[in-house]
Amino acid sequence: MKGADQRQTVDQADARRDQILEAAAECFRQKGFHAASMAIISKTAGMSVGHIYHYFQNKEAIIAALIVRNSEQLHDVLNAFQAQGDFVNALLADLPDGLERTADREQSALKLEFIAESARNSELSCVLNAADASARQRLSDGLGVSLRARGQSDVDLDTKVMLISALFTGLAAKAAQGIDICTDSYARLVRRSIEAILFED
Amino acid sequence: MKGADQRQTVDQADARRDQILEAAAECFRQKGFHAASMAIISKTAGMSVGHIYHYFQNKEAIIAALIVRNSEQLHDVLNAFQAQGDFVNALLADLPDGLERTADREQSALKLEFIAESARNSELSCVLNAADASARQRLSDGLGVSLRARGQSDVDLDTKVMLISALFTGLAAKAAQGIDICTDSYARLVRRSIEAILFED
Amino acid sequence: MKGADQRQTVDQADARRDQILEAAAECFRQKGFHAASMAIISKTAGMSVGHIYHYFQNKEAIIAALIVRNSEQLHDVLNAFQAQGDFVNALLADLPDGLERTADREQSALKLEFIAESARNSELSCVLNAADASARQRLSDGLGVSLRARGQSDVDLDTKVMLISALFTGLAAKAAQGIDICTDSYARLVRRSIEAILFED
Amino acid sequence: MKGADQRQTVDQADARRDQILEAAAECFRQKGFHAASMAIISKTAGMSVGHIYHYFQNKEAIIAALIVRNSEQLHDVLNAFQAQGDFVNALLADLPDGLERTADREQSALKLEFIAESARNSELSCVLNAADASARQRLSDGLGVSLRARGQSDVDLDTKVMLISALFTGLAAKAAQGIDICTDSYARLVRRSIEAILFED
DNA sequence: AATGAATGAGCCTTCATTCAT
DNA sequence: TATGAATGAAGGCTCATTCAT
Numbered sequence: 001m002k003g004a005d006q007r008q009t010v011d012q013a014d015a016r017r018d019q020i021l022e023a024a025a026e027c028f029r030q031k032g033f034h035a036a037s038m039a040i041i042s043k044t045a046g047m048s049v050g051h052i053y054h055y056f057q058n059k060e061a062i063i064a065a066l067i068v069r070n071s072e073q074l075h076d077v078l079n080a081f082q083a084q085g086d087f088v089n090a091l092l093a094d095l096p097d098g099l100e101r102t103a104d105r106e107q108s109a110l111k112l113e114f115i116a117e118s119a120r121n122s123e124l125s126c127v128l129n130a131a132d133a134s135a136r137q138r139l140s141d142g143l144g145v146s147l148r149a150r151g152q153s154d155v156d157l158d159t160k161v162m163l164i165s166a167l168f169t170g171l172a173a174k175a176a177q178g179i180d181i182c183t184d185s186y187a188r189l190v191r192r193s194i195e196a197i198l199f200e201d
Numbered sequence: 202m203k204g205a206d207q208r209q210t211v212d213q214a215d216a217r218r219d220q221i222l223e224a225a226a227e228c229f230r231q232k233g234f235h236a237a238s239m240a241i242i243s244k245t246a247g248m249s250v251g252h253i254y255h256y257f258q259n260k261e262a263i264i265a266a267l268i269v270r271n272s273e274q275l276h277d278v279l280n281a282f283q284a285q286g287d288f289v290n291a292l293l294a295d296l297p298d299g300l301e302r303t304a305d306r307e308q309s310a311l312k313l314e315f316i317a318e319s320a321r322n323s324e325l326s327c328v329l330n331a332a333d334a335s336a337r338q339r340l341s342d343g344l345g346v347s348l349r350a351r352g353q354s355d356v357d358l359d360t361k362v363m364l365i366s367a368l369f370t371g372l373a374a375k376a377a378q379g380i381d382i383c384t385d386s387y388a389r390l391v392r393r394s395i396e397a398i399l400f401e402d
Numbered sequence: 403m404k405g406a407d408q409r410q411t412v413d414q415a416d417a418r419r420d421q422i423l424e425a426a427a428e429c430f431r432q433k434g435f436h437a438a439s440m441a442i443i444s445k446t447a448g449m450s451v452g453h454i455y456h457y458f459q460n461k462e463a464i465i466a467a468l469i470v471r472n473s474e475q476l477h478d479v480l481n482a483f484q485a486q487g488d489f490v491n492a493l494l495a496d497l498p499d500g501l502e503r504t505a506d507r508e509q510s511a512l513k514l515e516f517i518a519e520s521a522r523n524s525e526l527s528c529v530l531n532a533a534d535a536s537a538r539q540r541l542s543d544g545l546g547v548s549l550r551a552r553g554q555s556d557v558d559l560d561t562k563v564m565l566i567s568a569l570f571t572g573l574a575a576k577a578a579q580g581i582d583i584c585t586d587s588y589a590r591l592v593r594r595s596i597e598a599i600l601f602e603d
Numbered sequence: 604m605k606g607a608d609q610r611q612t613v614d615q616a617d618a619r620r621d622q623i624l625e626a627a628a629e630c631f632r633q634k635g636f637h638a639a640s641m642a643i644i645s646k647t648a649g650m651s652v653g654h655i656y657h658y659f660q661n662k663e664a665i666i667a668a669l670i671v672r673n674s675e676q677l678h679d680v681l682n683a684f685q686a687q688g689d690f691v692n693a694l695l696a697d698l699p700d701g702l703e704r705t706a707d708r709e710q711s712a713l714k715l716e717f718i719a720e721s722a723r724n725s726e727l728s729c730v731l732n733a734a735d736a737s738a739r740q741r742l743s744d745g746l747g748v749s750l751r752a753r754g755q756s757d758v759d760l761d762t763k764v765m766l767i768s769a770l771f772t773g774l775a776a777k778a779a780q781g782i783d784i785c786t787d788s789y790a791r792l793v794r795r796s797i798e799a800i801l802f803e804d
Numbered sequence: 805a806a807t808g809a810a811t812g813a814g815c816c817t818t819c820a821t822t823c824a825t
Numbered sequence: 826t827a828t829g830a831a832t833g834a835a836g837g838c839t840c841a842t843t844c845a846t
Contacts, residue, residue, distance in 0.1 A: 009829090016830090032321055034235040038816060048832045050818075059816070109320030112313040112374070119310035119377045120233055129378060159386040162375060163368075163394065170371030173313070174363060176320040177330060185360040189398055193364065196397030197390055213805090239841060249807045251843080260841065414826095434723055436637040440820060450828045452822080461820065511722035514715040514776070521712035521779040522635055531780060561788040564777060565796065569766075572773030575715070576765060578722045579732060587762040591800055595766065598799030599792055612808090619809090641837060651811045653839075662837065807846080815839075822832080 017055050020045050021069060024062045029106040032113055033063060064127040067114055071131030077101075078138045086149070087142035088198065095194075096187050099171065103182050108172035115169075136161050143198065153200045160197050167193060218256050221246050222270060225263045230307040233314055234264060265328040268315055272332035278302075279339045287350070288343035289399065296395075297388050300372065304383050309373035316370075337362050344399065354401045361398050368394060419457050422447050423471060426464045431508040434515055435465060466529040469516055473533035479503075480540045488551070489544035490600065497596075498589050501573065505584050510574035517571075538563050545600065555602045562599050569595060620658050623648050624672060627665045632709040635716055636666060667730040670717055674734035680704075681741045689752070690745035691801065698797075699790050702774065706785050711775035718772075739764050746801065756803045763800050770796060 023045030027036035038059055042049040056062045081090035091098075102108060118125040140161045147154050167190065171181050224246035228237035239260060243250040257263045282291035292299075303309060319326040341362045348355050368391065372382050425447035429438035440461060444451040458464045483492035493500075504510060520527040542563045549556050569592065573583050626648030630639035641662055645652040659665045684693035694701075705711060721728040743764045750757050770793065774784050 012830090030321075032317060035321075037814075039814090049816090050833065051831050053817070054830070105320055109317040112317040115374050115377050116233060116310040116313040116317065119306055119379070120231075120236075125379065132378065156386045156390065159384070159390055162380065163387070163390050166371030166375050167364075167368055167394075168371070169374040170367030170369070173316050173370040173374070174367050176316050177333065178320070178326060179363065183360070185357045186364070189357065189360055189364050192397045193368075193394050196393045210805095217805090238839075240839095243808095250841090251808065252806050254842070255805075411826095418826095432723075434719060437723075439818075441818095444829095451820090452829065453827050455821070456826075507722055511719040514719040517776050517779050518635060518712040518715040518719065521708055521781070522633070522638075527781065534780065558788045558792065561786070561792055564782065565770075565789070565792050568773030568777050569770055569796075570773070571776040572769030572771070575718050575772040575776070576769050578718050579735065580722070580728065581765065585762070587759045588766070591759065591762055591766050594799045595770075595796050598795045615809090640835075642835090652837085653812065654810050656838070657809070807844105809843105809845090811841105811843080813840095816837100818836075819834095820832105822830105823828105824830090825828080 013055070016047070016051075017065070019047070020052055020055055020062065021065055025066055025069075025110075028063075028066070028113075029110050032109070033059070033117075060121070060124065063114070063117070064124060067124070067127050067131050070111070071135055074135045075138060078135065078142060082142050087146035088150070089146075091143075092191055092194065095191055096182070098168070099182050099186055099190065102168055102172050103175045103180070105175055105178060109176040111169070111172055112176055132165070136165060139164070147198065152198070155200065163197050164194055167197075214256070217248070217252075218266070220248070221253055221256055221263065222266055226267055226270075226311075229264075229267070229314075230311050233310070234260070234318075261322070261325065264315070264318070265325060268325070268329050268332050271312070272336055275336045276339060279336065279343060283343050288347035289351070290347075292344075293392055293395065296392055297383070299369070300383050300387055300391070303369055303373050304376045304381070306376055306379060310377040312370070312373055313377055333366070337366060340365070348399065353399070356401065364398050365395055415457070418449070418453075419467070421449070422454055422457055422464065423467055427468055427471075427512075430465075430468070430515075431512050434511070435461075435519075462523070462526065465516070465519070466526060469526070469530050469533055472513070473537055476537045477540055480537065480544060484544050489548035490552070491548075493545075494593055494596065497593055498584070500570070501584050501588055501592065504570060504574050505577045505582070507577055507580060511578040513571070513574055514578055534567070538567060541566070549600065554600070557602065565599050566596055569599075616658070619650070619654075620668070622650070623655055623658055623665065624668055628669055628672075628713075631666075631669070631716075632713050635712070636662070636720075663724070663727065666717070666720070667727060670727075670730050670734050673714070674738055677738045678741060681738070681745060685745050690749035691753070692749075694746075695794055695797065698794055699785070701771070702785050702789055702793065705771060705775050706778045706783070708778055708781060712779040714772070714775055715779055735768070739768060742767070750801065755801070758803065766800050767797055770800075 020041070024036070024041050027033075027041045027044055030036070031040075038049050038052065041062075042052050045052065052062075056065065077094075081087050081094065084090040084093075114124070114128060118128040136158070140157055143161065144154050144157055147157075171186075171190070175181055221242070225237070225242050228234075228242045228245055231237070232241075239250050239253065242263075243253050246253065253263075257266065278295075282288050282295065285291040285294075315325075315329060319329040337359070341358055344362065345355050345358055348358075372387075372391070376382055422443070426438070426443050429435075429443045429446055432438070433442075440451050440454065443464075444454055447454065454464075458467065479496075483489050483496065486492040486495075516526075516530060520530040538560070542559055545563065546556050546559055549559075573588075573592070577583055623644070627639070627644050630636075630644045630647055633639070634643075641652050641655065644665075645655050648655065655665075659668065680697075684690050684697065687693040687696075717727075717731060721731040739761070743760055746764065747757050747760055750760075774789075774793070778784055
């Protein structure tokens with residue numbers, strides 16, 4: 001059947017794209033993306049260099065896809081918070097896990113590289129800002145409902161969300177420096193920070 | 202005199218080093234340090250490529266020197282806080298200026314690149330961590346005295362300092378993404394954050 | 403019927419070949435044939451890359467076929483001259499049109515590329531020389547009859563024909579350079595040239 | 604001395620450029636310039652690939668320089684005609700030599716490639732047209748004086764010059780096809796052509 | 805101290821061609 | 826007949842670094 005063939009093909013293409021992204025993520029994580037050559041990515045992905053270019057226009061396009069992918073993973077986490085009932089509670093309760101997710105040194109370093117690169121590459125800047133904005137919007141929505149339900153003000157909500165986001169990025173930076181952020185002290189103090197940001201007392 | 206000649210020479214060498222660092226900082230800021238070639242740095246510095254290698258062993262060594270230099274500038278700021286009497290007060294009062302210093306997009310992007318790079322380069326990691334640790338120590342000392350003077354606990358002080366540092370790095374990341382962090386909302390909420398981190402109620 | 407099927411198939415195959423040649427000619431004209439990739443030719447032809455290789459062994463084989471095709475078109479023109487009665491008269495009378503046919507910049511550039519390529523590729527050289535020789539033979543035949551009918555000598559006829567051919571190739575080169583060769587001056591002077599070549603006075 | 608050093612350096616740089624151009628011309632002649640890789644040019648020139656890029660921005664820039672160079676050589680020939688007294692006489696007397704210069708198969712093929720390439724590359728088009736125009740101007744000046752001295756009309760002189768130029772380009776094309784243009788027949792008939800073009804009788 | 809010529813490995817990317825389906 | 830996924834060699838070009846002067 002044509003239809004089945006088509007779908008098969010599409011699925012396979014998606015599989016290939018994933019295969020490439022997985023390999024690229026691995027390589028970028030290990031070496032950073034300036035040092036990760038297309039040659040080594042292709043070897044890691046188990047396919048020829050040329051073939052990668054059937055699926056991605058550019059090395060840059062791979063990066064962009066990876067940014068989108070990271071953002072989607074964050075969305076999943078946020079959706080899980082939503083599903084748990086009260087968003088603020090879920091966020092705070094998740095903190096130790098959140099820190100652990102942030103603690104991956106190489107992954108965090110890569111995230112910083114994305115941001116740094118985006119400051120000098122408008123194409124990437126668009127992708128990153130869109131992904132980031134959408135995640136922040138998701139956070140904003142969840143927190144807004146939760147705060148209002150608690151009778152808390154939602155004044156400056158966007159700034160609050162941005163600050164929470166900044167705090168996690170900052171923690172990622174510490175992780176990238178090799179600092180262990182998965183301790184009770186961190187969990188406790190990050191929690192206090194977030195509460196101070198969110199609750200107008 | 203031999204001695205004077207010697208000193209003269211040393212001073213000139215320092216001047217050359219500064220000249221190079223200034224140029225490198227400029228180039229790195231503009232293009233990131235993978236894209237900033239030694240050729241363009243030498244041109245910006247107004248000296249030949251080969252000559253730069255008289256003063257720095259490596260491109261990497263330039264980066265390392267720049268990290269140290271940045272750290273020294275931070276020390277100056279912290280020393281100024283100390284000089285103002287109460288460290289905590291000085292830190293909080295300085296916040297709007299602190300945000301403004303952090304808001305430089307390219308400079309912040311470069312800082313992130315430093316950190317990301319250091320995650321994959323142990324030599325750089327040493328330099329960055331030493332610089333960072335020394336700045337945090339300075340902060341720790343200042344804050345410790347100030348907190349104890351207020352009758353506040355200094356439990357988990359190192360973590361608190363790390364978190365404040367993380368917060369500023371996170372804000373730098375936002376600046377690198379092109380977000381304006383120099384607003385009253387930010388100043389107010391960052392202040393609340395820091396207070397929550399520092400004061401155990 | 404088997405025979406009809408066969409013929410049908412043959413016709414379809416010819417149609418496919420034409421389709422490819424048309425597309426290739428278009429692409430070569432636009433980009434030159436080093437820059438015209440098989441991928442873009444296949445896209446222009448509305449068929450897959452692989453399929454083109456059912457009809458042509460090579461990219462080179464396409465070029466060869468195109469050379470033959472061009473030559474056939476020239477034959478048509480020459481046959482038309484013949485049909486008009488006196489060949490020399492027909493040739494001279496056609497001059498303004500001949501210039502116009504030669505004036506297509508991209509087509510002329512392609513022709514030069516063919517020739518240049520053939521100088522370094524013996525396979526192509528054979529094809530081009532055969533095509534060229536056959537066209538010159540056609541010209542020679544027509545002119546010979548016409549000249550003798552006028553009582554003109556046909557001494558050095560092959561050289562004369564070659565020179566006329568060279569003149570048109572040279573004009574094509576000028577067209578390829580973007581020069582307008584469709585003016586009365588050109589028509590007049592080209593006519594004088596040809597007459598000088600043909601008529602031993 | 605600084606001055607001597609400077610001159611020495613400039614001379615050496617010119618020598619290097621010549622060395623590269625010589626090698627490139629050789630490679631281009633042999634393989635055409637799409638097939639002649641920078642690697643092989645650099646090997647032929649006896650220097651590293653990277654070094655070539657100190658002297659030429661591009662492969663294209665090498666081609667451009669080669670075009671200019673060819674044009675200069677043509678100027679030398681034309682100047683020699685001028686020096687001989689009557690330009691027309693000199694041109695006609697030189698014909699056998701002119702044909703021989705044109706007869707180099709590879710060189711002629713390269714010339715055609717230049718022209719073909721220039722039809723699709725505006726940068727190259729500019730260079731080639733400027734070089735060509737200047738040579739034609741030189742020819743025009745020489746012929747104009749000579750014609751008027753003979754009491755001949757110089758009507759349509761630019762077109763006449765263009766046609767002579769076209770004739771030689773066409774002969775180059777024949778040479779590129781492997782045809783021997785160094786015979787008395789050619790010399791005789793080319794002469795008749797040129798006379799027909801130049802003299803309004 | 806100072807220059808910049810010189811190197812050559814390595815980068816991203818393209819392309820003609822093949823082959824399983 | 827028809828597809829297009831897959832290959833991998835080769836291309837132009839850049840760059841940190843060295844070294845003779």
